Amino acid sequence: MGSPALKHDVFQAIADPTRRKVLKLLADQDMAIVAISECFPLSRTAVNKHLHILSAAGLVSSEKIGRETRYRLQPEPLAEVREWLSFFEAYWDDKLELLKSYVENDMD
Template sequence: MSRPAASADVFVAIADPTRRALLDRLRLGEQPVKELAEPFAMSLPAISQHLQVLCEAGLVEMRKAGRQRLYRLNPEPLKQISNWIVHYEQFWQEKLDALGDYLEENQCSET
């Protein structure tokens, strides 16, 4: 079974905080790269590189409108992450329930 290239891996793509922030901005709708780059203290080429990683992972789609490149969110690949996290939600819920039971059983009584 072949492994996808690291740049096409959804987990690798969202590992970077700048890319996660770009995804958050794209939740608001399609935007040009210049608008996406506004809040970041980095160059347009650096933002474009981050967007390229997101595109390769399938999280972002790009279309050209005249001379502009417009980017939009494609949330479908995030299901892969959601499916992975589900297994850990049950684990942590059981641990938190056990902690709650322990704390109830071992409460300090104030007198």
């Protein structure tokens, strides 16, 4: 019996700027690894490692079409990030409101 595949944390997956850029590319269209690799000063092997991490986090899926593998964005796991950030929106809204009040009162 094989060990279950490790599922990568969505936050770890998007922590790398290259992986965030890959997600942006895939938001526009499905792409083969060759096309993705052309957008970066990295080897195809390095891009493949990034895609593997994104795939393990559920952020991309792949489909073999002929001799190439095409990758597609799966944005659903990003909901976890959105929920986490929304928790802090109220904090920033409050702080910005306080700053606005301070600046307006200081100018009077």
